[in-house]
Amino acid sequence: MKNYLEFEKEIKALEQDVDGLKSPFGSEGISEVDTQKIKNTQNEINEKLKETYANLNSWQRAQVARHEDRPKANFYIKKIFSQFTLLSGDRYFGDDKSVIAGFGLIDNKSVLVIGQEKGEDLNSRIERNFGMMRPEGYRKCIRLMKLADRFQIPVVSFIDTPGAYPGLGAEQRGQASAIANSIECCMSLTVPNISIIIGEGGSGGAIALASSNKVIMLENSIYSVISPEGCASILWRDPSKSLQAAEAMKLTAKDLLNLRVIDEIIPEPLGGAHRNPESIAADIKFSIVKNLKNFENFSKEEIYDHRKAKFLQIGRDQGFSKSSNFEGSGLSYKESGLQKLATHLEKNKLIYAGIGLLAITSLITLIF
Numbered sequence: 001m002k003n004y005l006e007f008e009k010e011i012k013a014l015e016q017d018v019d020g021l022k023s024p025f026g027s028e029g030i031s032e033v034d035t036q037k038i039k040n041t042q043n044e045i046n047e048k049l050k051e052t053y054a055n056l057n058s059w060q061r062a063q064v065a066r067h068e069d070r071p072k073a074n075f076y077i078k079k080i081f082s083q084f085t086l087l088s089g090d091r092y093f094g095d096d097k098s099v100i101a102g103f104g105l106i107d108n109k110s111v112l113v114i115g116q117e118k119g120e121d122l123n124s125r126i127e128r129n130f131g132m133m134r135p136e137g138y139r140k141c142i143r144l145m146k147l148a149d150r151f152q153i154p155v156v157s158f159i160d161t162p163g164a165y166p167g168l169g170a171e172q173r174g175q176a177s178a179i180a181n182s183i184e185c186c187m188s189l190t191v192p193n194i195s196i197i198i199g200e201g202g203s204g205g206a207i208a209l210a211s212s213n214k215v216i217m218l219e220n221s222i223y224s225v226i227s228p229e230g231c232a233s234i235l236w237r238d239p240s241k242s243l244q245a246a247e248a249m250k251l252t253a254k255d256l257l258n259l260r261v262i263d264e265i266i267p268e269p270l271g272g273a274h275r276n277p278e279s280i281a282a283d284i285k286f287s288i289v290k291n292l293k294n295f296e297n298f299s300k301e302e303i304y305d306h307r308k309a310k311f312l313q314i315g316r317d318q319g320f321s322k323s324s325n326f327e328g329s330g331l332s333y334k335e336s337g338l339q340k341l342a343t344h345l346e347k348n349k350l351i352y353a354g355i356g357l358l359a360i361t362s363l364i365t366l367i368f
Contacts, residue, residue: 002015002069003067003068003069005060005063005064005067006063007052007056007060007063008052010048011045011048011049011052011271014041014044014045014048015045017041018038018041018042018045021037021038021041022038046270049270049271050270053220053270053271053272056220057243057246057247058222058228058243058246058247058249058250058251058252058255059228059242059243059246059247061220061222061246061251061252062200062222062227062228062242062246062251064220064272065199065200065220065221065222066199066200067272067274069274070198070199070272070273070274071198071273071274071277071280071281072115072117072118072119072120072160072198072199073100073115073116073117073158073160073198074100074115074117074120075277075281076115076158076198076281076284077100077104077113077115077158079277079278079281079285080106080281080284080285080288081104081105081106081111081113082104082105082106083104083105084102084103084104084113085102085103085104086100086101086102087101087102087103087140087144088101088140089136089140090135090136090137090139090140090142090143091139091143092136092139093135093136093139093173094136095136095140096129096133096134096136096137096140097117097127097128097129098116098117098118098128098129098130098131098132098133098134098137098161098165099114099115099116099117099133099137099140099141100113100114100115100117101113101114101115101140101141101144102144103148103153106156106285106288106289106292107289109154109292110153111153111154111155111156111292112144112145112147112148112153112154112155112156113156113157113158114141114144114145114155114156114157114158114209115157115158115160116131116133116158116159116160116161116205116206116209117131117160118130118131118160118161118199119131129165130162131160131161131162131200132161132162132163132164132165132166132205133161133164133165133205133208134164134165134167134169134170134173134175135170135173135174135175135177135178136173136178138164138178138179138181138182138208139178139181141182141185141208141209142178142181142182142185145185145186145189145193146185148189148191149189149190149191152190152191153191154191154192154193154194154292154295155186155189155191155192155193155194155212156193156194156195156196156288157193157194157195157196157209157210157212158195158196158198159195159196159197159198159199159201159206159209159210159223160197160198160199160200160201161200161201161202161205161206162200162202162205162227163202163203163204163205163206163227164179164203164204164205164208165205178208179204179205179207179208182208182209183204183207183208183211186208186209186210186211186212187211187307187308187311188304189303189304189307190300190301190303190304191300191303192213192214192291192292192295192298192303193211193212193213193214193307194212194213194214194216194288194291194292195209195210195211195212195214195215195216196216196217196218196266196284196287196288197210197215197216197217197218197221197222197223197253197262198218198221198273198284199218199221199222200221200222201217201221201222201223201224202224202226202227203224203225203226206223210223211307211311212307213291213295213303213306213307213310214263214264214291215261215262215263216262216263216264216265216266216287216291217253217256217257217262217264217265217266218253218265218266218268218273218280218284219253219265219266219267219268220253220268220272220273221253222251222252222253223251223253223256223261223262224249224251225249226249228242228243228245228246228249228251229242229245231245231248231249232244232245253265259314259315260313260314261314263310264287264291266280266283266284266287267283268280
């Protein structure tokens with residue numbers, strides 16, 4: 001049974017009409033199927049989908065990112081990677097079912113695959129803790145990332161979580177330090193790591209595995225420090241203001257690409273990834289292979305510096321670049337021409353103000 005979002009009511013009605021038309025058993029018994037009417041209605045559905053999904057606001061995209069039928073990490077792992085070998089446990093406390101991790105092949109190349117898994121039905125969602133990782137999950141990932149780094153195997157992560165689990169037991173076992181250590185591990189790798197946000201990328205729970213050389217988002221996924229409802233509750237004490245919060249937070253793929261927080265957007269099939277999972281899986285595989293090839297000729301130091309410069313660049317025009325000093329190490333800040341002009345004007349604003357006042361006085365004298 002298909003699940004529909006609130007803004008898909010018209011699409012739901014049309015698809016129910018198509019299902020009725022496809023059935024030869026009508027109210028008057030067996031009748032001939034009207035294929036032309038089915039075709040026309042299907043065209044109408046496609047047009048409605050195109051119109052609806054071309055004009056989604058940020059809150060509606062958040063709803064699509066959380067869609068019940070949206071493909072999860074487990075689906076992509078099975079479709080994209082061959083000979084996948086699941087590995088479990090953090091060697092300290094236990095295993096965390098909310099994250100799938102192991103080694104597999106993509107185009108006959110070994111990769112470490114990490115996937116935050118929400119689950120497909122109620123029982124699996126409870127078992128997977130709705131994709132909210134505990135400290136042992138992050139420590140499992142750290143253990144495997146270090147192993148991959150030792151054997152020079154690239155890392156591919158699928159991000160889909162509302163956030164790290166905030167329960168008492170998780171906090172007692174060191175949730176904050178586990179997240180911090182995971183970020184540190186991601187940033188220190190000397191192999192390329194690629195993260196694909198396939199649904200929700202929520203808070204530190206997502207950043208812990210998305211501190212990568214390449215951060216890629218599906219068109220209708222979201223990536224933010226807090227959920228829109230949480231933001232609305234804090235700022236306005238009103239969770240119903242989720243739309244305003246979502247718009248202000250710039251959590252959509254398009255907004256984040258403009259801000260250079262992410263590197264690439266993978267377009268989704270008409271109506272979202274859940275309407276054509278096979279197609280989106282093929283597109284993700286193509287993107288992973290393409291990005292891994294881009295790093296084939298990079299040295300360990302170049303991979304590390306690429307990741308470091310990428311994150312230092314966020315929020316700046318041109319970010320940091322390699323220092324040109326004779327030691328040849330470290331990063332120095334690189335200003336754009338516009339920033340240099342703005343800095344110069346700020347430093348000499350009194351001089352330019354005096355020159356401007358003198359010019360205005362001279363102009364008045366000449367006129368009068």
